Amino acid sequence: xxxxxxxxxxxxxxxxxxxxxxxxxxxxxxxxxxxxxxxxxxxxxxxxxxxxxxxxxxxxxxxxxxxxxxxxxxxxxxxxxxxxxxxxxxxxxxxxxxxxxxxxxxxxxxxxxxxxxxxxxxxxxxxxxxxxxxxxxxxxxxxxxxxxxxxxxxxxxxxxxxxxxxxxxxxxxxxxxxxxxxxxxxxxxxxxxxxxxxxxxxxxxxxxxxxxxxxxxxxxxxxxxxxxxxxxxxxxxxxxxxxxxxxxxxxxxxxxxxxxxxxxxxxxxxxxxxxxxxxxxxxxxxxxxxxxxxxxxxxxxxxxxxxxxxxxxxxxxxxxxxxxxxxxxxxxxxxxxxxxxxxxxxxxxxxxxxxxxxxxxxxxxxxxxxx
Amino acid sequence: xxxxxxxxxxxxxxxxxxxxxxxxxxxxxxxxxxxxxxxxxxxxxxxxxxxxxxxxxxxxxxxxxxxxxxxxxxxxxxxxxxxxxxxxxxxxxxxxxxxxxxxxxxxxxxxxxxxxxxxxxxxxxxxxxxxxxxxxxxxxxxxxxxxxxxxxxxxxxxxxxxxxxxxxxxxxxxxxxxxxxxxxxxxxxxxxxxxxxxxxxxxxxxxxxxxxxxxxxxxxxxxxxxxxxxxxxxxxxxxxxxxxxxxxxxxxxxxxxxxxxxxxxxxxxxxxxxxxxxxxxxxxxxxxxxxxxxxxxxxxxxxxxxxxxxxxxxxxxxxxxxxxxxxxxxxxxxxxxxxxxxxxxxxxxxxxxxxxxxxxxxxxxxxxxxx
Numbered sequence: 001x002x003x004x005x006x007x008x009x010x011x012x013x014x015x016x017x018x019x020x021x022x023x024x025x026x027x028x029x030x031x032x033x034x035x036x037x038x039x040x041x042x043x044x045x046x047x048x049x050x051x052x053x054x055x056x057x058x059x060x061x062x063x064x065x066x067x068x069x070x071x072x073x074x075x076x077x078x079x080x081x082x083x084x085x086x087x088x089x090x091x092x093x094x095x096x097x098x099x100x101x102x103x104x105x106x107x108x109x110x111x112x113x114x115x116x117x118x119x120x121x122x123x124x125x126x127x128x129x130x131x132x133x134x135x136x137x138x139x140x141x142x143x144x145x146x147x148x149x150x151x152x153x154x155x156x157x158x159x160x161x162x163x164x165x166x167x168x169x170x171x172x173x174x175x176x177x178x179x180x181x182x183x184x185x186x187x188x189x190x191x192x193x194x195x196x197x198x199x200x201x202x203x204x205x206x207x208x209x210x211x212x213x214x215x216x217x218x219x220x221x222x223x224x225x226x227x228x229x230x231x232x233x234x235x236x237x238x239x240x241x242x243x244x245x246x247x248x249x250x251x252x253x254x255x256x257x258x259x260x261x262x263x264x265x266x267x268x269x270x271x272x273x274x275x276x277x278x279x280x281x282x283x284x285x286x287x288x289x290x291x292x293x294x295x296x297x298x299x300x301x302x303x304x305x306x307x308x309x310x311x312x313x314x315x316x317x318x319x320x321x322x323x324x325x326x327x328x329x330x331x332x333x334x335x336x337x338x339x340x341x342x343x344x345x346x347x348x349x350x351x352x353x354x355x356x357x358x359x360x361x362x363x364x365x366x367x368x369x370x371x
Numbered sequence: 372x373x374x375x376x377x378x379x380x381x382x383x384x385x386x387x388x389x390x391x392x393x394x395x396x397x398x399x400x401x402x403x404x405x406x407x408x409x410x411x412x413x414x415x416x417x418x419x420x421x422x423x424x425x426x427x428x429x430x431x432x433x434x435x436x437x438x439x440x441x442x443x444x445x446x447x448x449x450x451x452x453x454x455x456x457x458x459x460x461x462x463x464x465x466x467x468x469x470x471x472x473x474x475x476x477x478x479x480x481x482x483x484x485x486x487x488x489x490x491x492x493x494x495x496x497x498x499x500x501x502x503x504x505x506x507x508x509x510x511x512x513x514x515x516x517x518x519x520x521x522x523x524x525x526x527x528x529x530x531x532x533x534x535x536x537x538x539x540x541x542x543x544x545x546x547x548x549x550x551x552x553x554x555x556x557x558x559x560x561x562x563x564x565x566x567x568x569x570x571x572x573x574x575x576x577x578x579x580x581x582x583x584x585x586x587x588x589x590x591x592x593x594x595x596x597x598x599x600x601x602x603x604x605x606x607x608x609x610x611x612x613x614x615x616x617x618x619x620x621x622x623x624x625x626x627x628x629x630x631x632x633x634x635x636x637x638x639x640x641x642x643x644x645x646x647x648x649x650x651x652x653x654x655x656x657x658x659x660x661x662x663x664x665x666x667x668x669x670x671x672x673x674x675x676x677x678x679x680x681x682x683x684x685x686x687x688x689x690x691x692x693x694x695x696x697x698x699x700x701x702x703x704x705x706x707x708x709x710x711x712x713x714x715x716x717x718x719x720x721x722x723x724x725x726x727x728x729x730x731x732x733x734x735x736x737x738x739x740x741x742x
Contacts, residue, residue: 360694
């Protein structure tokens with residue numbers, strides 16, 4: 001393992017070949033994309049698209065990591081390369097189950113992911129752990145901060161843990177994570193965990209890229225809950241009450257019953273799956289197997305009634321329209337004239353000088369006349 | 372009362388003056404906007420903007436109705452006129468409380484609105500009842516279909532009941548309703564009910580234009596619930612279990628306890644208000660007063676902690692951005708080249724030939740290069 005900074009695609013001439021790519025295995029460093037890459041002496045050999053694709057298909061972790069780094073890069077040439085790799089990988093690796101895991105800091109997310117991850121790996125699966133959390137929203141409990149707690153999982157041959165991209169908007173990070181899923185699946189990972197901190201906007205994004213959404217909760221139904229955004233509970237396919245160990249077991253069982261009752265009052269899900277509440281202890285490794293079984297039961301259920309594939313297809317369309325709409329908005333709101341006028345109009349709205357709709361049409365007139 | 376078709380702004384020459392405007396009072400006909408208006412012989416006198424504004428400020432129901440009809444019209448000249456009227460009315464009538472009421476067909480929404488409406492009117496308030504439901508989404512239980520059940524309320528001098536615009540997209544209808552609120556408030560209505568059928572997309576729109584969101588529910592927690600969209604329960608400031616009469620009282624009380632428990636498990640609302648579950652009978656007129664009291668308590672609470680005004684301001688901004696984003700999207704997706712290419716790209720996505728993001732950037736390139 002080395003901490004030396006590496007540039008993307010760089011291969012030392014003397015050790016050319018996949019085995020010599022110097023990207024750390026297991027837990028990785030945050031991606032180091034050097035924006036002044038071109039200023040430096042060109043390295044001798046850059047991987048070609050086929051190098052990447054073949055490396056990924058062969059399950060080479062180093063190549064996979066480098067490809068994800070390309071996905072995360074903001075340089076146009078890296079983006080081009082990344083898109084071509086993704087396109088080649090797209091029709092491969094469709095057999096995965098994608099699991100979204102969320103919960104506020106303090107719920108024990110990292111230790112839970114380690115425990116469930118070990119369960120999955122021990123069952124013979126190949127597991128990739130990704131994250132969706134724009135750096136600005138990050139707080140404790142993220143993969144990177146807790147890497148010491150994933151010690152056991154991170155050294156597993158069949159586990160690939162990748163921290164969240166270190167910067168970017170939610171939309172950008174979500175896109176990168178979704179594209180990374182494609183690469184991981186092509187590399188043979190049949191189980192993908194996507195972690196998110198349950199306090200921001202990222203849950204909807206994660207919910208729109210996973211098959212199963214797991215919400216981790218603490219047993220106390222009091223102040224701890226305030227961090228969870230309203231609406232997240234209704235997205236959950238299962239709730240796991242964590243830290244059900246020691247003298248916390250009774251409290252956890254009580255919380256389980258309460259949440260189960262609450263979920264029964266919710267309208268039925270489109271998948272026709274009844275959300276389940278479970279308890280577990282990552283420390284004592286209890287309840288972890290049941291959670292994995294629940295996820296597999298869901299998979300069987302959703303594949304049999306056709307929801308699984310239908311949902312995947314809908315998610316693909318969702319991201320198409322998300323990307324389109326985001327680009328349209330970005331172009332508009334980044335326009336300097338729009339910026340200036342928008343500020344003025346917002347003040348007029350605050351003072352009841354203009355209605356929201358009239359303000360909108362004024363701004364649109366300004367924008368489209370300019371073109 | 373006359374059912375004769377009237378054109379907007381028409382005043383019979385012989386009876387010119389506000390009192391002679393032939394718009395039905397109380398329950399109205401659906402707006403009759405004649406698209407071929409210009410083909411007909413011009414009427415002798417059209418109301419000016421000041422006629423409209425003065426009429427509205429004087430609380431003249433006929434003028435108010437005509438102004439709303441202008442708001443609902445698709446003719447550009449009506450829209451222009453409507454916008455000018457709204458702009459003049461904007462800074463007036465800010466003292467209202469806006470209440471959103473939703474519930475699936477069968478929950479007894481119309482009889483409830485009549486019962487609560489009578490309570491409000493009897494307390495000396497002026498009440499306007501509007502609706503947000505695009506016609507395509509409408510099913511039973513809408514104001515128009517149930518007008519016979521609002522017999523008592525509809526003849527009240529201080530009640531103004533306006534059915535949902537008879538056509539249009541959700542965005543369009545929501546906009547029209549929001550603009551109608553401004554006119555109703557300027558006309559002195561201090562309480563506004565906005566009704567919506569709890570099965571579509573319209574709840575978010577209604578939630579974004581009201582101060583208080585009331586969800587009507589039936590006591591059985593079974594099949595009846597399936598119509599309610601997930602996520603709506605978490606928007607509610609109060610849930611009212613309807614039809615708590617006869618031998619249904621016990622069941623309603625049980626449902627009340629269950630929902631109250633469930634709501635306690637939800638994260639705290641931003642308004643710091645704890646949602647309340649109540650029971651009522653529109654038939655026996657029980658529990659209706661308590662619901663109104665709850666709404667007034669909420670108002671006091673939210674005004675005191677500043678949330679009321681903050682939320683209103685945020686809603687104005689929300690509709691500004693909604694209108695902007697909707698217009699940007701409409702322009703893009705209505706483009707004929709975009710339409711053709713989008714169809715092709717969607718098929719490619721379905722067949723895993725292209726990723727959602729690459730498809731999006733291809734389409735954007737096509738659109739913006741054409742310009």
